[in-house]
Amino acid sequence: MSLYTLLGALEIGLVFALVALGVLVSFRILRFPDLTVDGSFPLGGAVAATLISLGADPFAATAAAAAAGALAGLATGWLNVKLRIMDLLASILMMIALYSINLRIMGRPNVPLIAEPTVFTVLQPDAVADYVMRPLILAAVVLAAKLALDWFLSTEAGLAMRATGSNPRMARSQGVHTGRMVLAGMALSNALVGLAGALFAQTQGGADISMGVGTIVIGLAAVIVGESILPARRLFLATLAAILGAVVYRFFVALALNSEFVGLQAQDLNLVTAVLVVVALVLPMLRRRLPRRGGR
Amino acid sequence: MLSAQDLHITFNAGTPIETRALRGLSLDIPGGQFVTVIGSNGAGKSTLLNAVSGDLPVDGGRIEIDGEDVTRLPSWRRAGRVARVFQDPMAGTCEDLTIEENMALAQRRGAGRGLGRAVRAAMREGFRERLATLGLGLENRLSDRIGLLSGGQRQAVSLLMAALQPSRILLLDEHTAALDPRTADFVLRLTARIVAEYRLTTMMVTHSMRQALDVGERTVMLHQGRVVLDVSGEERRGLGVADLLAMFERVRGEELADDALLLG
Numbered sequence: 001m002s003l004y005t006l007l008g009a010l011e012i013g014l015v016f017a018l019v020a021l022g023v024l025v026s027f028r029i030l031r032f033p034d035l036t037v038d039g040s041f042p043l044g045g046a047v048a049a050t051l052i053s054l055g056a057d058p059f060a061a062t063a064a065a066a067a068a069g070a071l072a073g074l075a076t077g078w079l080n081v082k083l084r085i086m087d088l089l090a091s092i093l094m095m096i097a098l099y100s101i102n103l104r105i106m107g108r109p110n111v112p113l114i115a116e117p118t119v120f121t122v123l124q125p126d127a128v129a130d131y132v133m134r135p136l137i138l139a140a141v142v143l144a145a146k147l148a149l150d151w152f153l154s155t156e157a158g159l160a161m162r163a164t165g166s167n168p169r170m171a172r173s174q175g176v177h178t179g180r181m182v183l184a185g186m187a188l189s190n191a192l193v194g195l196a197g198a199l200f201a202q203t204q205g206g207a208d209i210s211m212g213v214g215t216i217v218i219g220l221a222a223v224i225v226g227e228s229i230l231p232a233r234r235l236f237l238a239t240l241a242a243i244l245g246a247v248v249y250r251f252f253v254a255l256a257l258n259s260e261f262v263g264l265q266a267q268d269l270n271l272v273t274a275v276l277v278v279v280a281l282v283l284p285m286l287r288r289r290l291p292r293r294g295g296r
Numbered sequence: 297m298l299s300a301q302d303l304h305i306t307f308n309a310g311t312p313i314e315t316r317a318l319r320g321l322s323l324d325i326p327g328g329q330f331v332t333v334i335g336s337n338g339a340g341k342s343t344l345l346n347a348v349s350g351d352l353p354v355d356g357g358r359i360e361i362d363g364e365d366v367t368r369l370p371s372w373r374r375a376g377r378v379a380r381v382f383q384d385p386m387a388g389t390c391e392d393l394t395i396e397e398n399m400a401l402a403q404r405r406g407a408g409r410g411l412g413r414a415v416r417a418a419m420r421e422g423f424r425e426r427l428a429t430l431g432l433g434l435e436n437r438l439s440d441r442i443g444l445l446s447g448g449q450r451q452a453v454s455l456l457m458a459a460l461q462p463s464r465i466l467l468l469d470e471h472t473a474a475l476d477p478r479t480a481d482f483v484l485r486l487t488a489r490i491v492a493e494y495r496l497t498t499m500m501v502t503h504s505m506r507q508a509l510d511v512g513e514r515t516v517m518l519h520q521g522r523v524v525l526d527v528s529g530e531e532r533r534g535l536g537v538a539d540l541l542a543m544f545e546r547v548r549g550e551e552l553a554d555d556a557l558l559l560g
Contacts, residue, residue: 156409159393163401166390173349175375175406233441
């Protein structure tokens with residue numbers, strides 16, 4: 001595998017690290033099985049690409065994409081909290097609604113970004129190759145998102161959000177408005193995913209209506225792989241694990257698809273994903289079953 | 297002060313499994329009084345607590361705390377006035393959070409929650425001091441997940457959490473029922489200490505008649521969603537478990553079918 005492919009894998013891995021952080025908030029912290037992600041990822045891409053192609057500033061367009069993601073998450077939360085639709089179903093409804101909404105936003109199935117400025121071209125210095133610079137910028141974004149998330153989850157509001165997912169009845173008896181917490185958490189989660197979609201569109205040369213297919217599986221895969229690499233109860237380690245999981249996952253996918261002897265091709269991506277998740281889920285179990293040698 | 301007037305709650309209304317859990321229950325508890333509540337299964341004890349805490353909306357009647365009508369307020373908006381310890385040690389704490397995080401959550405009970413740090417150093421000192429009074433060594437385990445604690449330890453921490461914020465009402469829902477006798481005794485003594493120390497208006501549901509007479513200053517018996525017996529003062533001091541049973545049978549004019557009530 002060449003350095004170029006490796007950096008490419010790192011780049012996509014870092015984009016999906018943002019998705020993994022979002023999924024960590026919905027699935028792990030709120031315990032809300034949220035499939036909105038499959039719609040809010042392309043939503044972010046669609047909003048950013050459309051705005052940029054209309055001449056908007058790429059940073060403003062990226063921020064708008066995150067805000068659009070937050071709105072999508074808010075809508076799913078609202079369906080669940082206010083209309084009392086089961087969480088999974090609410091998110092599926094939002095996911096399919098977003099398919100139409102994304103087509104409306106783009107006006108066609110894809111919006112290319114070829115000559116238009118992106119956050120990456122604007123920040124691109126002359127001295128460094130773009131395929132090196134992009135992962136660097138993404139790493140900075142992911143790190144900032146991780147630190148911000150760590151900070152938020154350690155605040156009073158963040159603690160209330162964690163209690164809402166862990167024991168909603170107890171949270172209410174402590175005066176936490178759990179419904180509001182679900183709304184806020186879903187907005188936060190999908191804002192991260194929308195941001196990821198916007199950055200993905202800008203690294204891949206445009207937004208496409210089908211770019212969201214399987215996002216949730218990849219995000220969950222990243223969280224699960226991360227948890228098996230770095231099993232941790234502490235939050236700053238859990239967010240780190242999700243990021244590591246996303247990067248490692250993309251690395252293995254690249255390895256599988258680029259190794260001649262394995263004989264896998266691009267269309268095998270989803271199969272590779274499924275196998276990787278199974279392995280990540282089974283590994284910790286096998287580790288427990290094996291007799292322990294030495295100290296503990 | 298807690299005042300419940302003519303409370304009605306019916307589960308599954310209009311279906312074959314309709315249950316009238318509360319049927320016009322009225323109860324007034326003056327500020328600072330410690331009331332024990334007994335009754336057979338299905339008498340409405342837990343329903344009453346859930347109605348007071350706001351977990352269950354009432355179909356009719358009125359609930360006032362310190363003269364303020366809270367009947368229509370959801371549980372999270374009553375939290376500033378009502379503290380609660382559940383029967384299940386798992387229910388009153390968040391097992392994924394640490395001891396100090398659970399306590400920090402309770403520290404803000406009923407108050408707004410902003411973007412300030414949830415657990416501050418000064419707060420931690422206060423928690424440590426309070427935990428030390430338990431004599432369980434928990435003051436050295438502030439950053440342990442509370443899920444690692446035993447049921448009794450968790451109930452003890454729940455009680456401390458209930459007293460972290462000044463509240464009007466303390467609701468105890470058979471909070472010693474899931475514990476072994478020794479631990480139950482410890483938690484009960486802790487309860488009496490905390491109630492006295494913070495002068496909480498307390499309602500304690502219990503399955504044990506012995507406990508109902510030994511703890512607190514007034515005993516209320518529920519049957520079929522109403523108060524059927526209400527003793528306090530001299531009258532209560534002279535009572536034994538057998539007397540209580542006899543009084544109950546006299547009041548209801550029927551045999552007690554539930555053995556669970558006789559145990560303990």
